[in-house]
Amino acid sequence: MRIGLITSTPGHPLLAATTALLTPGHQVVHxxxxxATAPTGPLADVHLLKARTPRALELAAAxxxxxxxxVNTAAATALCQDRTAMADLALRAGLPFAPTRTFPTLADLAAGPPPAGPVVVKSRHSRRHDLVALVDSAARLRELAASAPREPVVVQDFAPSSGDDHKLWVVGDHVFAALRRSELSPEGQGPSRPLPEGGLPPGWAGLVRRVGELFALDVYGVDILDTGDGTPLIVDINAFPGVRGQAGAPEALAALALSRAGGKGTSPRR
Structure with a gap:
């Protein structure tokens, strides 16, 4: 089989380990x-889209x-980059997604009434090093607006939790999970602590699989808060995350790539 990697970082740990598993029995091209431009030569049997830039999406669509x-499609990847569209689809489908309000710019948000309580302000368009900040005062909001006044943003009410985010990743039929200190914590985000699937609250594994079906994703991550007694609150969804440090993830990705290549892209999620 011929597997293509759409990425500017083929040495990423997940991709490098997956490549090592696939070769020399199969050809992996970067x-x-x-x-890269629009394809002119032989196409790969499947392409793994591990990039989210506009040029990467254009190449995948071509x-x-x-x-x-x-895998994942350009359309599914683009959907996960727009937090407004993401929240709208999830909430309409009845998923326990954090209610999300959209503002054209940070300046528009700061010019309105101050939030009634602590809120989380995020860049509307998900990308590397985007904005994710806890705002608990009008002064903090003005500070953010001064630093990036034209940034389109979404706002979610701050949900009290244990202080740890549940990071769940799905690669094909496999669910991986870890606990990680919230990036909103004063100490900053800590390292991931692997969590066996059996250690998840009841129903959470099924919930993240439903996310994949709804968003037509095969490789994705879901950030969930435990708001008490195992009650989940989804706060973000990511297409093709890094899945770092998860034993078995490269094997799952290699198996998924060969499965999609053998079926020429046929996916039960579609």
């Missing part, structure tokens, strides 16, 4: 979205138009 399977 497509850098910053330099490959799809030429009949090449892409």
């Amino acid at each position: 497509l850098d979205p910053d330099t 490959l799809e138009r030429h009949g090449a399977p892409v």
Whole structure:
């Protein structure tokens, strides 16, 4: 099989380990979205889209138009980058997603009435090093607005929790989980602490699989808060996250790639 990696960082730990498992029995090729153009030669049997830049999405969409399977699709990846669209779809489907309000810019948010209580302000468009900040005062909001006044943002009410985020990742049919100190913590985000699937509250594994079905994702991450007694609150969804430090993740990704390549992209999630 011929597997294509759409990424500018083929040495990423997950991709490097997956490549080592696939070769030499299969050919793995690297497509850098910053330099690659529309396909002109033989297509790979499947492409793994481990990039979210506009150029990466354009390349993935071009490959799809030429009949090449892409995991995740360009459309599914783009949907997860728009937190407004993400929240709207999740809430309409009845998922326990944090209610989300959208503002054209941070300046618009700061110009309105101050939040009634602590809120989490996030960049509307998910990307590396985007904005995720706890705002508990009008002064803090003005400070953020001064630093990036034109940034489109979404706002979610701050939900008290244990202080740990549940990071759940799905690769094909496999669910991986870890606890990680919230990035909103004064101490900052800590290292991930692997959590066996059996250690999750009842129903959570099924919940994250439902997310994948709804968003047409095969490789994705879901950030969940435990708001008390195992009650889940989804606060973010990511297409093709790094899944670092999770034993078995490279094996699951290699198996998924070969499965999609053998079926020419056919996915039960679709």
